[in-house]
Amino acid sequence: MIESAKVTAASTPMGVVGLGLMGSSIVAALLIAGHPVQAIVPIPSDFDEARHRVARQLRLCEQAGLIDSVADFDERLQITEDYQTLAGCQVVIECVIEKLEVKKEVYQKITSVVTSDCIIGTNTSAIPISELQQYIMGPERFVGIHFAEPAYMTRFLEITCGRLTTDHYAQRIFSLAQGMGKEPTLLKKDIRGFITNRLMYAVYREIFHQLETGHATREDLDKAFRYDAGSWMTLMGIFRRMDYLGIEDFGKILPEVFSKLSNTHSVPQEMKEMVEKNARGIHNETGLYPYQKGEGKQWDLSFSQFNLEIHRLAAEFSEVKIKEQLSQ
Numbered sequence: 001m002i003e004s005a006k007v008t009a010a011s012t013p014m015g016v017v018g019l020g021l022m023g024s025s026i027v028a029a030l031l032i033a034g035h036p037v038q039a040i041v042p043i044p045s046d047f048d049e050a051r052h053r054v055a056r057q058l059r060l061c062e063q064a065g066l067i068d069s070v071a072d073f074d075e076r077l078q079i080t081e082d083y084q085t086l087a088g089c090q091v092v093i094e095c096v097i098e099k100l101e102v103k104k105e106v107y108q109k110i111t112s113v114v115t116s117d118c119i120i121g122t123n124t125s126a127i128p129i130s131e132l133q134q135y136i137m138g139p140e141r142f143v144g145i146h147f148a149e150p151a152y153m154t155r156f157l158e159i160t161c162g163r164l165t166t167d168h169y170a171q172r173i174f175s176l177a178q179g180m181g182k183e184p185t186l187l188k189k190d191i192r193g194f195i196t197n198r199l200m201y202a203v204y205r206e207i208f209h210q211l212e213t214g215h216a217t218r219e220d221l222d223k224a225f226r227y228d229a230g231s232w233m234t235l236m237g238i239f240r241r242m243d244y245l246g247i248e249d250f251g252k253i254l255p256e257v258f259s260k261l262s263n264t265h266s267v268p269q270e271m272k273e274m275v276e277k278n279a280r281g282i283h284n285e286t287g288l289y290p291y292q293k294g295e296g297k298q299w300d301l302s303f304s305q306f307n308l309e310i311h312r313l314a315a316e317f318s319e320v321k322i323k324e325q326l327s328q
């Protein structure tokens with residue numbers, strides 16, 4: 001079993017509502033960290049598919065060496081359509097589709113059964129926490145708990161407070177996340193896009209801008225990002241990278257380059273066209289690149305394997321280990 005999967009926190013009864021791509025992966029993440037999980041399938045006709053999806057995530061954990069056997073989890077996992085089973089949970093994470101009216105209805109069902117100090121989290125990628133919080137009875141216990149896929153493997157976990165969230169609840173999630181082997185971040189104010197998406201949106205805007213100028217191809221733009229940023233990002237982050245390169249040059253270059261970057265507010269034409277034709281990238285093999293049949297699934301599988309390697313590498317070169325080596 002690899003280091004981060006070991007149980008380091010006392011187990012906490014947790015609930016997950018919505019067992020799609022992320023919900024099923026979050027269930028696996030909670031289980032392998034030692035927590036009992038009540039998993040709710042909000043649409044009864046999805047029940048079998050949801051069960052298969054969770055079982056598949058656990059099999060992937062087993063293949064990745066994160067757990068010894070899938071069978072170990074039968075006692076700690078209940079998958080059901082019945083919200084009443086959330087009654088004993090200390091934390092419930094909502095993971096349903098990104099539609100306000102659907103989330104609102106789900107919150108009503110959750111809050112009608114849990115205790116008043118049960119923390120309610122959302123895995124939303126984009127809806128402001130302060131906005132969702134309005135629909136929670138006891139909004140101070142509502143927190144953004146944003147995982148990255150696959151949730152059982154990635155170290156990323158972004159915790160976001162809404163306007164009314166009390167620090168005490170966010171800190172509780174922070175400790176739980178550390179116990180799960182995550183490297184959590186805490187954003188005390190829910191700025192639009194949170195931390196990581198906001199950084200990436202700046203990159204998306206600039207990459208479309210460069211593509212539209214026609215000076216470089218899509219393939220070369222991606223290649224530059226993969227083999228430059230991709231070679232140092234997990235080790236250093238961006239500020240450490242600037243330290244590594246030496247600060248001096250940035251003082252001269254930034255004022256020159258900032259004024260040349262795109263600051264457009266409009267959606268790139270190509271993205272508009274993709275949305276119009278219902279392109280879902282690797283999920284329906286229609287996207288910014290062409291796909292052969294089965295290639296989307298292969299990208300998904302390769303990403304799971306890659307994540308395992310990155311997970312191991314990141315543990316080997318953590319900040320703590322670098323500081324330990326200094327004192328040897």
Ligand SMILES: NC(=O)c1ccc[n+]([C@@H]2O[C@H](COP(=O)([O-])OP(=O)(O)OC[C@H]3O[C@@H](n4cnc5c(N)ncnc54)[C@H](O)[C@@H]3O)[C@@H](O)[C@H]2O)c1
Nearest residue numbers: 018019020021022023042095096097098102123124125149
């Ligand atoms: N996909 C990602 O990589 C990713 C990453 C981070 C955060 N998120 C966020 O996680 C949440 C779920 O995303 P996903 O990718 O797992 O979506 P998904 O489409 O795979 O699953 C969504 C789930 O929502 C539920 N659902 C659908 N319609 C519903 C309804 N009318 N009432 C109640 N439940 C309903 C179903 O259980 C479904 O399985 C979203 O808020 C999304 O923004 C996704």
